[in-house]
Amino acid sequence: MNMPKYERVASAIREQIQAGALKPGDQIPTTQGLIEQYGVSYGSVRTALLLLKAEGLIEGRQGEGVFVRERDAG
Template sequence: MSTYKPDYQRIADDLREQITDGRLSPGDKLPSKRELRDIYGTSAQPVEAALFLLRAEGLIEGRQGKGTFVLERE
């Protein structure tokens, strides 16, 4: 049985865990996309896909010119 996960899924899972366990709190700014590429050792595409997934789940929001932030949880 393989435990392979695509890079975007691995990144999204890690950030989601940090949000749900409180290491990243509502209002916290995520690292920049460049920093996330360096942290996870990937290209831009998996980082973009991970952020897209977390936005779709309502966990984060992008603010033009400011960055990406953790949203309040209901």
């Protein structure tokens, strides 16, 4: 199974959120941290984060970082 690098990163973060390892309000690692953790390029990390944002799982906060979004009630 050879998925694109960005999808591998997105899947790993998504699984951590679903498993409760990353909870709403938790900050996810920096872009540089993710690059080092997964051994991928800046572009792959950026695409993965955009994908997770589009899914409503994470949100960027200007000057603060990227956080797991609070789940909408209901």
